[in-house]
Amino acid sequence: MARTRKFDENQALDAALRLFWEKGYVATSLQDLEKGTGLNRASIYNAFGNKRSLFKKCLTLYVGRVQAMLEGVIGTATSSREAIKNWLACVIDFQFNQETPSGCLVILSALERHQHDRETREIVTALFRREQEVIQKVLEEGVQRGEFPADFDCVGVAWAITSATSGMVVLSMADLPVSALQEVFRSTMRLLDGK
Amino acid sequence: MARTRKFDENQALDAALRLFWEKGYVATSLQDLEKGTGLNRASIYNAFGNKRSLFKKCLTLYVGRVQAMLEGVIGTATSSREAIKNWLACVIDFQFNQETPSGCLVILSALERHQHDRETREIVTALFRREQEVIQKVLEEGVQRGEFPADFDCVGVAWAITSATSGMVVLSMADLPVSALQEVFRSTMRLLDGK
DNA sequence: TATTTTCTTTACCGTTCGATCAAGAAAAAC
DNA sequence: GTTTTTCTTGATCGAACGGTAAAGAAAATA
Numbered sequence: 001m002a003r004t005r006k007f008d009e010n011q012a013l014d015a016a017l018r019l020f021w022e023k024g025y026v027a028t029s030l031q032d033l034e035k036g037t038g039l040n041r042a043s044i045y046n047a048f049g050n051k052r053s054l055f056k057k058c059l060t061l062y063v064g065r066v067q068a069m070l071e072g073v074i075g076t077a078t079s080s081r082e083a084i085k086n087w088l089a090c091v092i093d094f095q096f097n098q099e100t101p102s103g104c105l106v107i108l109s110a111l112e113r114h115q116h117d118r119e120t121r122e123i124v125t126a127l128f129r130r131e132q133e134v135i136q137k138v139l140e141e142g143v144q145r146g147e148f149p150a151d152f153d154c155v156g157v158a159w160a161i162t163s164a165t166s167g168m169v170v171l172s173m174a175d176l177p178v179s180a181l182q183e184v185f186r187s188t189m190r191l192l193d194g195k
Numbered sequence: 196m197a198r199t200r201k202f203d204e205n206q207a208l209d210a211a212l213r214l215f216w217e218k219g220y221v222a223t224s225l226q227d228l229e230k231g232t233g234l235n236r237a238s239i240y241n242a243f244g245n246k247r248s249l250f251k252k253c254l255t256l257y258v259g260r261v262q263a264m265l266e267g268v269i270g271t272a273t274s275s276r277e278a279i280k281n282w283l284a285c286v287i288d289f290q291f292n293q294e295t296p297s298g299c300l301v302i303l304s305a306l307e308r309h310q311h312d313r314e315t316r317e318i319v320t321a322l323f324r325r326e327q328e329v330i331q332k333v334l335e336e337g338v339q340r341g342e343f344p345a346d347f348d349c350v351g352v353a354w355a356i357t358s359a360t361s362g363m364v365v366l367s368m369a370d371l372p373v374s375a376l377q378e379v380f381r382s383t384m385r386l387l388d389g390k
Numbered sequence: 391t392a393t394t395t396t397c398t399t400t401a402c403c404g405t406t407c408g409a410t411c412a413a414g415a416a417a418a419a420c
Numbered sequence: 421g422t423t424t425t426t427c428t429t430g431a432t433c434g435a436a437c438g439g440t441a442a443a444g445a446a447a448a449t450a
Contacts, residue, residue: 026222110369125370160382163362170361174305175320187355
């Protein structure tokens with residue numbers, strides 16, 4: 001009864017995500033999006049609405065992936081300590097992975113806050129909260145398992161680790177070498193040793 | 196022999212800095228700059244060159260101030276521990292200070308890296324390096340003073356603290372409450388306790 | 391195969407972008 | 421007070437911006 005869509009919507013979304021990830025919301029023009037997705041301008045509007053809603057779809061997609069990666073890495077570890085170690089290593093790998101852009105769309109969006117509506121900002125806030133919660137939970141499990149002392153500050157350390165992941169991303173975006181991130185990594189891990 | 200400038204160049208630079216600080220380089224238009232500085236467009240070009248060079252002047256001004264604040268806070272402390280404590284507290288205060296925008300122009304510029312030339316990116320990199328150096332130095336003084344054990348990892352902890360300051364700024368931009376930053380603060384301070 | 395419906399293409403909309411230029415205004419030097 | 425020089429103003433530039441409308445192309449139904 002009707003014509004089918006020629007392009008793969010997920011594929012186009014992926015391409016758009018990559019662009020926003022690299023240049024941010026404002027600096028990514030519709031011209032960029034046309035070239036990146038291979039779609040015509042009107043096709044983009046037809047499929048995704050306007051630039052704002054396309055961005056929001058990309059951000060949601062990205063957040064979902066990061067969260068899946070976070071929970072995957074944390075969930076498959078055999079100890080609390082290993083979980084944190086793997087997560088921090090994962091963040092570093094991700095920054096220097098050649099297949100994906102460096103940086104982080106969520107952090108970028110956090111800093112572009114003036115450009116976005118409340119709903120978008122809440123997506124950003126939620127990811128950080130979620131990261132802290134997941135880490136806190138794995139630390140609490142570590143306490144129960146006897147890996148950490150009973151009075152271990154799970155809340156505070158979880159926030160510190162969450163902060164450290166953002167900090168590492170910023171450092172890598174500021175052209176600091178891997179070694180700097182590794183120093184952050186090692187020192188952050190030491191938060192799991194003390195009292 | 197000639198007419199004198201009516202406006203205060205430093206004052207205009209301050210206004211421009213504030214705009215870039217709030218919205219970033221791309222999102223700040225010349226219209227914004229005209230309104231913010233109170234200057235006519237051509238006066239801006241006459242005084243500061245183009246948008247790029249105006250931005251660079253603002254960034255340099257900002258970096259100088261942050262560095263002065265860093266060195267001031269660290270330099271006036273009576274112990275290594277107190278120096279770090281004051282610096283972290285200073286960063287938190289700064290984020291919630293109502294008189295200045297939240298966020299950080301340097302971090303924003305790091306994430307907008309694709310917009311800037313190498314010289315600008317190097318200014319950004321340099322500030323992070325400088326922050327780490329200053330902190331490392333004060334830690335090393337702490338070791339000599341017997342505040343920390345002889346094998347204390349000054350390099351790594353300095354990077355962790357540098358990362359923590361960026362992390363806290365990101366968290367505050369992501370609308371996390373002060374309490375979250377304070378948790379990062381407390382946990383980061385604990386890096387000075389362990390072995 | 392004819393029809394219907396959706397997707398795609400092309401051209402274009404008004405607006406805003408960064409940047410410039412020529413004319414007018416004002417202060418210092420003589 | 422005249423001259424000289426710089427600063428300021430207002431108008432305007434071409435390009436790029438996000439977004440849209442109408443015509444053409446193509447696939448699924450009948």
